[in-house]
Amino acid sequence: MTGAQRPRIGRLDAPEPASSPLWGRYLSTDWLGDCLLVTLDDPSGRANKTSDLFKAEFEALLRALETDLAPAGLLFRSAKPSFGVGGDIGQVLGYAQGGIEASMADSEAIKSLFRRLEKLPCPSVALLEGTAAGGGWELALACNTRFCIAKDSIRLGLPEVEFGLVPGAGGMVRLPHLVGLESAGRLIAGAVMLSPEKALAAGLLTGLASDGTSLLRAGLDWLEQHPDPRRPWDRAGYAIAPSPSYGGPVAGAPGGQAAPRALLALATIAKVPFDEAALIESRCFAECATSSEARALVGLGFYDRNRLRHATDDEHTAVKRVGLRLSRVKNGLKVPAAIAPKDETPDEAECLAFAQAAEALRILMDESGLAAAIVNVASVEHAGFPRRAGGALRFIAGMGAPAFLARADALARRFGAPFHIGIAADDAARLLSDAESRDHQGETG
Numbered sequence: 001m002t003g004a005q006r007p008r009i010g011r012l013d014a015p016e017p018a019s020s021p022l023w024g025r026y027l028s029t030d031w032l033g034d035c036l037l038v039t040l041d042d043p044s045g046r047a048n049k050t051s052d053l054f055k056a057e058f059e060a061l062l063r064a065l066e067t068d069l070a071p072a073g074l075l076f077r078s079a080k081p082s083f084g085v086g087g088d089i090g091q092v093l094g095y096a097q098g099g100i101e102a103s104m105a106d107s108e109a110i111k112s113l114f115r116r117l118e119k120l121p122c123p124s125v126a127l128l129e130g131t132a133a134g135g136g137w138e139l140a141l142a143c144n145t146r147f148c149i150a151k152d153s154i155r156l157g158l159p160e161v162e163f164g165l166v167p168g169a170g171g172m173v174r175l176p177h178l179v180g181l182e183s184a185g186r187l188i189a190g191a192v193m194l195s196p197e198k199a200l201a202a203g204l205l206t207g208l209a210s211d212g213t214s215l216l217r218a219g220l221d222w223l224e225q226h227p228d229p230r231r232p233w234d235r236a237g238y239a240i241a242p243s244p245s246y247g248g249p250v251a252g253a254p255g256g257q258a259a260p261r262a263l264l265a266l267a268t269i270a271k272v273p274f275d276e277a278a279l280i281e282s283r284c285f286a287e288c289a290t291s292s293e294a295r296a297l298v299g300l301g302f303y304d305r306n307r308l309r310h311a312t313d314d315e316h317t318a319v320k321r322v323g324l325r326l327s328r329v330k331n332g333l334k335v336p337a338a339i340a341p342k343d344e345t346p347d348e349a350e351c352l353a354f355a356q357a358a359e360a361l362r363i364l365m366d367e368s369g370l371a372a373a374i375v376n377v378a379s380v381e382h383a384g385f386p387r388r389a390g391g392a393l394r395f396i397a398g399m400g401a402p403a404f405l406a407r408a409d410a411l412a413r414r415f416g417a418p419f420h421i422g423i424a425a426d427d428a429a430r431l432l433s434d435a436e437s438r439d440h441q442g443e444t445g
Contacts, residue, residue: 018069022060026053028079029061032216035223036071041079044088048078050110050135050169051088062116073223074117074124075216076143083128084136086160087168089302096289103286107168110135111278114142114170123229125219129212131155133193138169141178141204144229147218148196150208155193161258162191163301164294164388168285172266173277177233177240179203181270185246188266189259233274240270256297256388258288292398296390300380304373304391307439318374322363323382326392329359330384333418349386351411353395355418356385358408360392362421364431372435393432401428 016031023029030037038061042048065071078084087110095106117124117139126132126140128148137156140146148154158171166172167188175184179202186192199205206222209215232238245267265284269277288294308315333355360375376391389395396404402425412419421428 020060020064022064023057025057026051027057027061031071032075032220034072035075035220036065036069036073037075037077037216039077039079040084046080047082048080048084048136049088050084050086050139052091055109055113058113062113062120065120065122066116071122072227073122073220074120074143075127075219075223076124076139077127077216078130080130082130082136083126083132084134084139085131086134086136089298092165092289093295093298096286096294100283100286100290103289104282106289107282107285108278110138110169111173111282114139115275115278117142118144118229118231119234120229123223123226125222127215127219128154128156128196129215131193133157133159134167134171135169138167138171138174141174142170144226144231145206145222146204147207147209147215147222148199148205149212149215150196150210152195154196156196156199156204157191157193158188159191159193161189161262162297164256164258164291164297165288166258166262166265166281166284168281168289170278170281172262172269172281172284173274176243176266176270177274180241180243181266182244182246185263185266188262189246189248243270245270256293257291258294261288293388296394296398297388299394300376300387300390303439304376307371307373308377315371315374318367318370319378320382322360322370322375322378325363326356326359326379326383326385329356329418351415351419353386353389354404354408354411356383357392357395357404358419358421361396361423361428361431364393364435365423368434369438370435371438372432373439375435393435396428397432397436401425401432404428 018029018031018036020029025043026041028039028041030039040048042051042054044051044053048054092106096103124143126143126146128140128146131154132140133155137158148156158167160167172184172188175187179187183202194202194204196205196208200208207218209218247263261284265280269280272280308319311319330352333352356379360379363375364370372393375393379385379392380387385392385395389398405421405423405425405428408419408421
């Protein structure tokens with residue numbers, strides 16, 4: 001039923017379902033007067049992800065909006081406690097395994113959908129009753145405006161660099177236009193998650209509401225007052241406001257190389273047309289997504305920490321116990337200076353990482369029931385192991401047991417006991433594999 005054929009109905013208390021065989025598993029639609037309410041409800045779990053199913057149904061909805069449906073405005077909301085948490089990390093890494101071009105195509109696919117959204121002949125509003133992060137926040141940014149419930153627990157932003165990634169669904173393109181290049185750099189490179197009040201002050205929200213009903217009413221009223229859907233960057237004569245670039249600090253930023261890569265891309269994005277900027281973001285996203293650093297940080301941040309989110313008392317005790325052993329290595333390690341002028345000066349950071357990783361293997365030898373997540377999280381959160389390596393065991397796995405043991409043996413010949421393990425490569429690989437399998441089995445240490 002098109003907008004011209006549809007009778008006007010009560011706006012808040014009498015929604016008229018707009019069903020379609022092309023969507024309905026993830027997205028549901030209802031008419032509210034002459035506006036279309038789109039509800040996100042990912043069937044795969046407790047949070048909305050910008051998964052392949054989302055992309056397929058969103059594309060079908062967009063096609064209908066471009067050819068048949070004729071709402072005066074669109075409203076997006078979530079049936080879940082959060083609005084959206086970003087991409088399906090398994091699918092993101094799956095595309096990344098195909099290489100930079102496959103990962104870039106993944107970024108382009110979601111970005112093209114959000115670009116089509118903002119080119120529709122009707123305006124759109126995001127109604128946020130919970131946290132919007134990553135791709136969920138990027139969907140909200142692609143809408144003409146955003147309203148949010150005023151709750152201290154809600155956070156809005158782009159945390160991707162914390163996992164060695166960068167925004168890939170338009171966040172790096174739109175933020176410089178919305179808040180300026182310097183503020184965009186601070187938000188993205190720092191993985192900053194804003195409260196609703198701070199997002200409103202930054203100009204990223206139009207208003208706050210006390211509850212869901214008033215939030216919906218605010219969105220409908222805004223659509224009635226703002227029928228022109230054109231974004232500023234799609235209007236003739238538009239130019240991004242001059243803004244100093246933000247080049248740092250990034251030394252302490254999460255995600256290692258992701259933060260400086262994001263800042264470098266932002267500096268170029270601010271100087272080129274909108275659609276050209278989107279390609280720059282996609283390339284930056286793909287370069288980060290295909291990196292070993294991203295795999296390590298995603299493994300630590302998504303899999304290991306989620307594995308321990310509902311840890312048992314025994315698992316909490318094991319994390320503290322493992323962390324204490326690894327901390328003793330850090331506190332007791334003394335790397336001597338080069339003995340002779342021709343000697344290579346030891347790298348203290350490398351020596352510390354190898355000494356702690358060697359101790360992690362000894363821990364697996366002593367405690368055969370430990371899950372890898374326990375050791376990885378303990379090494380980073382309690383013993384200062386480099387976070388970008390994803391934890392002590394992931395550091396070993398990333399090198400491969402034979403290469404790790406060969407380097408540890410070379411360090412042992414120079415510096416002694418902290419690096420000596422006394423285990424064959426096959427046995428080390430088996431210990432790692434067994435520990436990783438216990439992550440999936442949910443066994444405790």
